Structure formats: C-alpha cells, structure tokens
Amino acid sequence: MTPKKDVTIYDIARQLNISTSTVSRALQDHPAVNKLTKKKVFKTAGEIGYQYNTFAGSLRKKSTSTIGVIVHELNSNFITSVLAGIEKVTSEAGYDIIIAHSSESYTKEAANAVNLFHKRVDGLIASLAFDTKNLDHYQPFHKKGIPIVFFDRVEPTDNSTVVVIDNFKCGYQATKHLIDQGCKRIAHITASLNRNVYAQRYQGYKKALSEHNLPFEKKQVIINDLSEEAARNAAYQLLQCTQIPDGVFITNDFTAAVFIQTLKENGIVVPDDIAIVGFNNDAISKLIEPKITTFNYPGIEMGEIAARQVVAHLKGEQNLQLTNTIIIRSDLIIRESSLKKHTPLSIVGT
Amino acid sequence: MTPKKDVTIYDIARQLNISTSTVSRALQDHPAVNKLTKKKVFKTAGEIGYQYNTFAGSLRKKSTSTIGVIVHELNSNFITSVLAGIEKVTSEAGYDIIIAHSSESYTKEAANAVNLFHKRVDGLIASLAFDTKNLDHYQPFHKKGIPIVFFDRVEPTDNSTVVVIDNFKCGYQATKHLIDQGCKRIAHITASLNRNVYAQRYQGYKKALSEHNLPFEKKQVIINDLSEEAARNAAYQLLQCTQIPDGVFITNDFTAAVFIQTLKENGIVVPDDIAIVGFNNDAISKLIEPKITTFNYPGIEMGEIAARQVVAHLKGEQNLQLTNTIIIRSDLIIRESSLKKHTPLSIVGT
DNA sequence: GAAATTTACGCAACCGATTGCAATTATGAC
DNA sequence: GTCATAATTGCAATCGGTTGCGTAAATTTC
Numbered sequence: 001m002t003p004k005k006d007v008t009i010y011d012i013a014r015q016l017n018i019s020t021s022t023v024s025r026a027l028q029d030h031p032a033v034n035k036l037t038k039k040k041v042f043k044t045a046g047e048i049g050y051q052y053n054t055f056a057g058s059l060r061k062k063s064t065s066t067i068g069v070i071v072h073e074l075n076s077n078f079i080t081s082v083l084a085g086i087e088k089v090t091s092e093a094g095y096d097i098i099i100a101h102s103s104e105s106y107t108k109e110a111a112n113a114v115n116l117f118h119k120r121v122d123g124l125i126a127s128l129a130f131d132t133k134n135l136d137h138y139q140p141f142h143k144k145g146i147p148i149v150f151f152d153r154v155e156p157t158d159n160s161t162v163v164v165i166d167n168f169k170c171g172y173q174a175t176k177h178l179i180d181q182g183c184k185r186i187a188h189i190t191a192s193l194n195r196n197v198y199a200q201r202y203q204g205y206k207k208a209l210s211e212h213n214l215p216f217e218k219k220q221v222i223i224n225d226l227s228e229e230a231a232r233n234a235a236y237q238l239l240q241c242t243q244i245p246d247g248v249f250i251t252n253d254f255t256a257a258v259f260i261q262t263l264k265e266n267g268i269v270v271p272d273d274i275a276i277v278g279f280n281n282d283a284i285s286k287l288i289e290p291k292i293t294t295f296n297y298p299g300i301e302m303g304e305i306a307a308r309q310v311v312a313h314l315k316g317e318q319n320l321q322l323t324n325t326i327i328i329r330s331d332l333i334i335r336e337s338s339l340k341k342h343t344p345l346s347i348v349g350t
Numbered sequence: 351m352t353p354k355k356d357v358t359i360y361d362i363a364r365q366l367n368i369s370t371s372t373v374s375r376a377l378q379d380h381p382a383v384n385k386l387t388k389k390k391v392f393k394t395a396g397e398i399g400y401q402y403n404t405f406a407g408s409l410r411k412k413s414t415s416t417i418g419v420i421v422h423e424l425n426s427n428f429i430t431s432v433l434a435g436i437e438k439v440t441s442e443a444g445y446d447i448i449i450a451h452s453s454e455s456y457t458k459e460a461a462n463a464v465n466l467f468h469k470r471v472d473g474l475i476a477s478l479a480f481d482t483k484n485l486d487h488y489q490p491f492h493k494k495g496i497p498i499v500f501f502d503r504v505e506p507t508d509n510s511t512v513v514v515i516d517n518f519k520c521g522y523q524a525t526k527h528l529i530d531q532g533c534k535r536i537a538h539i540t541a542s543l544n545r546n547v548y549a550q551r552y553q554g555y556k557k558a559l560s561e562h563n564l565p566f567e568k569k570q571v572i573i574n575d576l577s578e579e580a581a582r583n584a585a586y587q588l589l590q591c592t593q594i595p596d597g598v599f600i601t602n603d604f605t606a607a608v609f610i611q612t613l614k615e616n617g618i619v620v621p622d623d624i625a626i627v628g629f630n631n632d633a634i635s636k637l638i639e640p641k642i643t644t645f646n647y648p649g650i651e652m653g654e655i656a657a658r659q660v661v662a663h664l665k666g667e668q669n670l671q672l673t674n675t676i677i678i679r680s681d682l683i684i685r686e687s688s689l690k691k692h693t694p695l696s697i698v699g700t
Numbered sequence: 701g702a703a704a705t706t707t708a709c710g711c712a713a714c715c716g717a718t719t720g721c722a723a724t725t726a727t728g729a730c
Numbered sequence: 731g732t733c734a735t736a737a738t739t740g741c742a743a744t745c746g747g748t749t750g751c752g753t754a755a756a757t758t759t760c
Contacts, residue, residue, distance in 0.1 A: 006746080019710045020746085020747075021710060022709055024746095024747060032708065032709080033709080037709085053470075053746050054468050054470065055747090056746030056747040058405045059714095060714070062356075075424070075427055079425070101449075118401065119404055120405065254633065287607045287611055370717075370718090372740075373717095374716095375739090382739085383739080402716095403717065405715080406716030406718085407716080407717055407718075409715090410718045412745075
C-alpha cells in the first residue's frame, strides 16, 4: 500500500561522503574498515533509521541464515519442546527459523516444503505427517545441496540424517511391562503403520508377545488417527470382544486418556481390569486418574541434536551426505495405569 | 556451501529467444502475453527446472505476500485453532504466513517483531506475552504503514484493530455462576494483571462479588504464571487459610486441572467442598475428574477474523487506521467441577 | 628519505525479477 | 492497398546490498 521509500546504505554513504562498499562492510563489522568509520556509520544508521534489507542481502549472498522447520502438528508438549531445542541451538549459531506445520496432511507438508524451498532456507528440519509415504517433495533440497535432518517421524533415506528414539524397543518394553504385570491379552491402539514410529512400536509389541508365548491377534490391534472420537470407538470395539483385553498399549497419551475415561464410564477399572501404557509423557498423563504409565519423549534434546546437525553442516564442520541415524534415549515412566494391585507401590514413579 | 547456479528467467528467455520481460509476464499470466508464448514459457520453465526467486521478486516489488504471526505460546488448543483460522483465510487470499512464538517472554516477542519486520511481512497478527507492557517494538510497522491486528492478548492502541472476547463479562459470569451454586468465599487464580485478559476477568470477578454483597479479599486472589508448580502452590496456599474458599475461578484449564488434582490429594472434594471454574475449554477440561466448567474460546473464529482484517486492509478494501475493536462471543460451558450437589443434572453440559 | 608493507576505501559488476514506456507486428476497417 | 487500432514484445532502469580487485594513504623498515 504505502510505498514509503526505505532508508538504504546509499543514504548513509551519501550522508557520510563515503562509498556504499564501506558502509556495507562497516555494518558487517568487517576488519578492513577503520573503527572510527564504523562508529560513524552506525551512528548515522541509527539516526536516519536504517533497516537492513534482507532481500537485497539474500539475493546477493544466495543464503538466508534461515532454517526451515516442518512439523506434523503444533499442539503437543513434545513438539513444543523440540522447537525450543531447535531455537536454542539455531539462535546461538545466528540462524532464524521459520516454522511450518502440516496438520498431519501430506498435501500441506508438500506445500510447506515448496514454500520453504522458495523462501530459500539454508537448511531444513522436518517431521513427517501421518500419510507421507515418499520423500519426493524434498528432492529439490537435495538437488541444491540443502541439508535436511528428519526427526521422530522419518522415512528411510540415503541422503539425510535422522534423529529418532528406539521405537521398536519402546514397543517391546511397553508390552513386556504389561506382561510382567500379568496381562495375558494385550491390545494395541496406534496410528498408520506406514509411519515409522508406529510401525516399529508395533513390531516391538509383536516381538514381546511372541517371546512370551502370548498369541498375537489381529483383532487386538486397532489402527486409527488417535483422535478423541477414535479413542472412544476403540474402547467400545475392544469392550465388545468376547474376551476383552486385560492390557492395552496405546501410542499416545491423549488417546490413552480418552480411552481410560471411556472405560471408566463403562465400569471398567484401570489398571485392575485393564492395564494401560501410553506414550509421550504429555502433561495429561499425570493429571488424569489413574496417572498414565508412558514413555518420556526427549523433545528438547531431539531438537537440539537435529539443529546441531544442520548447523554443523552449514558451517562446513561436518557433512550430512553420509547417511546417519542418531538414536536418543527414551524411558518408560511407570505410573498407576499399568500397575496391577500386587505390585509394591515403592516402584511407582511420579 | 554448494553454490550451484540457479535457473533464472534469463535462462528461459535465452532458450526461447525472447526477452525476460515477456518471460516474467508470462509467468504471471499477464494478459498482454500471447497464449502460445505463455505455454512455451511454462513448458521450458518446467523442463529446465526453473524456480521463482522470492528475493529478487520481493526486492523489486517491495512486498512479500507474507503475513507474520506472533503468538505467546504454541502448545494450546486455542492457539492452534487460531493459527488454523488464520491459515485458512490467508492462504485463500494468496498470502503465506510466518509463525513466531515468544514463549511468554517480552524479550523474545520484541526480537520476533524485529525479525518479522526485517523479513518484510506485509502484515502482522499478534498476541502479546505475559509481561509485554508497551507496544514500542511495533512502532516500525506503524511507521511503514504495515497493518497489525492484535488478538486475545492485547493492549490499548490507537492504530490497530484488536480482536478479543469480552473478558470482563467472562469473569463476571464465572463468578456469578459460582455464586449461584451457593459459593460464599470465592477465590481467583490468575496471571499478571498487566495483561488485559487477566485484568478484565479480575474486574468481572470483583464486580460479581460486590454486586452480590460478597466480600472481596486480597488474600483470595493469587497471581502467578499458571504453571504446574504455581497451581500446586496456590492450592496449598488456599488450603492454609483459616477459612478455605468454597469456590475458585481459575483462568486456565491446565492450571485448574493441577489445582483440582492437588485438592483431591488433600482430601478435598470438588465441587462439593470447593467448586471450580476454569478457562479455555482445553482438551484436558473434559478428561479429568470432575470435568471442568470452563469458557469456550473461539480460536478458529478469532484467527479468521483477525486474518480477514489484515487481508482486507492489504487489498485496500478497508483501512485499519481507525481504531477498531472486535468482540467475539464466548460461552460458559457448565460441567461437573462447579455444580454443587443440589443442582439438577439436566443442565450439565458435556 | 626511499622502499616495502599495511591499512582503508572505492569501483563496478553482480544477484534475479519487475514494469513503464516505446516499438514492432498483427488485425481490421474502408 | 492504406491507415487506424489492438495485440505483443523488448528496452532498460530499478530494487538494496555484496565483494573481488585495484589503489591511495598511512605506517614501518633500514
């Protein structure tokens, strides 16, 4: 609308009777500029209200000092922690970040990728949506040599680093824990097995069952979108089985919370009738009754590590081309929802 | 790192033996370009992998088709809904958005403002942090005529539109509701009264008390950061009063949930001993026991309206200069946490 | 005090798209 | 076939920094 003319380095140069080169260099604190000159430049810059023009700079430099971040959602503690971790590292290294979220939609994820590519981010950190099955939309980045690090929701790739937790192990641990509590019929509620995190937890679940000679039944595995409605439906579905399960491993705390609520509404006692293990260590897991046994998801750490990888690559300290997988520790946090009566309370965490 | 040369409109022009002007116009689907030429341009553009260079374009056009959004946090349903609303409207109007969050810190909010200003957003939508007391960091936007719309967390201003709910009324309603339930000693847990939303709810609370001849006591008002720890401390503090309250209005559902949990741990029965009203209608409000009476916060609507204001201004359809306040409807959702025994269940919502 | 360095600064060519205005070509009217 | 009008296209300046290279001035060296 208002085409107010901007204050540029030309204005500073004119005012001080020096060249724009010197002004530009002074503004960058370049060593080849006299200290006095720098001082004068900064002074008049402030006086006449100079503002750096990112476009001119980026256009010339072909770099933006900006790192793009694509996440699959925003409203979870996990993601917020990751973002905090990323921000910490990137800002210390002098990079800005642009956050885009896909709301678990492949289409939006792809659109975001295109957009960030156009915005010429210097690097990318991403977590895939539920239904993202291929990584084609990231090809332009690879072609241009822009480093990408995937975290949490990843896909096998030849040219990027991935930062994850050991989902297989978590799935195994969760199930093993339920078995240790005496559960014989353990169900599993999760999301699309196309997504690595769910696929691997599922494998871990199966492994634990078979290792302990418990039957694996298709009916006991419910795959949905982990929404509130899905959680309720899952509960009703399981309650209608001839043999209702005595343990359920649910890959999301919110879903687990709704599930538990639905059970309670139907007179089922958790954990005595059905023991529950959730996932993510969301705030809600400690607030509902019973408190949910879950897995701690080290968000900040994941964010920091992912960001550090990208930054290291950009600064030329390290090359990401070599495929690289970083696995971060995650822990089972045992709370009330999975502890059958006989267990001594002393081992209950908070 | 890798200074691969970009494909530009010059490459297309050379290939087709036409001028860059024509290519540029063809790419924009300008009417003054022959249809056949356009077709050829798009074809070769695709073939040689042309990518629009945002910087060159923005530098020349002095506009970015991007709207900045500054929020005070990310992990709440409310904010996520607002973002969804904003995204819907802006993307339909052909604008991108850049999301920045301040984590309730004034310093980060100001830094984000500077950053978005440098990124030359065409418009700004913002919600203030807890401790933001002045709007100086938005001056550069005003000076350049960049429209700003504040939502929810706002500050009186002469040159921006604000989109809010009637917080005074909510505070009044919440308190009135508790009074109707028979509460005589109503406490209030909230955050910094510098922030409009809390200040106004507080005023509403006071008004309701005085209107019903209930004493207002400083001790009954606890101001903190609404964190988990703060919620617990508040609970202990109130329990130590000689006369513990029989109703509490808490301006945040998460805080209310922790507060209720702490009460229960100490043998207090909600709502019978103490009735509770929360705020925001977060997912958690329906999942804990008892379900929390709260206020619905129309996030999507707020986002849409805020975005529409900015877009309308940018398209020249409307001027935001004239101060403008838009108030959105919000509703008290009555659930178990505030309903004293005698109340007929039939009016209980879900 | 002349030669060798070092320190500061300026020149001018970019980066890639946009756009007012002029020029050329095509189409239509008579 | 001529002239007016409309449809296309090109010229060239512009947006605001950046940076390799060259040069003048200041400092050091012997």
